[in-house]
Amino acid sequence: MKEQFKDQQYINLETFRKSGVGVKTPVWFVEEGNAFYVWTEASSWKAKRIGNNGSVKITPSTASGEPTGEWMDAHATADASPGALKHVTKLLKKKYGLAFNGFQTMGKLRKAKYTALKIKLV
Numbered sequence: 205m206k207e208q209f210k211d212q213q214y215i216n217l218e219t220f221r222k223s224g225v226g227v228k229t230p231v232w233f234v235e236e237g238n239a240f241y242v243w244t245e246a247s248s249w250k251a252k253r254i255g256n257n258g259s260v261k262i263t264p265s266t267a268s269g270e271p272t273g274e275w276m277d278a279h280a281t282a283d284a285s286p287g288a289l290k291h292v293t294k295l296l297k298k299k300y301g302l303a304f305n306g307f308q309t310m311g312k313l314r315k316a317k318y319t320a321l322k323i324k325l326v
Contacts, residue, residue, distance in 0.1 A: 208273035209235060209264050216265035217242065219253035227253065230269035234295040241292045242321040246284050251319050254280045262323060277326045284319040292320040
């Protein structure tokens with residue numbers, strides 16, 4: 205993968221509305237092989253936008269979304285299958301530890317449904 209994403213905690217993920225307007229969201233991510241993975245609520249707007257248009261842009265960023273590298277074109281897909289969610293959850297727990305466990309527990313209490321986003325640079 206690109207060096208700029210190494211040792212980063214967040215990426216800013218830009219998804220696109222049907223009108224073409226971009227919406228930027230800082231998210232936790234993990235890198236594996238030639239892809240980035242993000243864990244998000246299936247009903248989130250970013251997941252819905254990716255369902256309509258998989259073209260996205262990503263850059264490493266701060267927690268508040270301030271870019272710390274160059275924007276790169278990518279393609280994202282959502283996969284809510286149990287296997288995909290289990291795999292991405294395992295990777296995120298390894299990277300973020302107790303912080304991710306707390307985030308996951310809050311989601312369980314709200315009975316949230318999740319999806320795994322797979323992002324590949326183009």
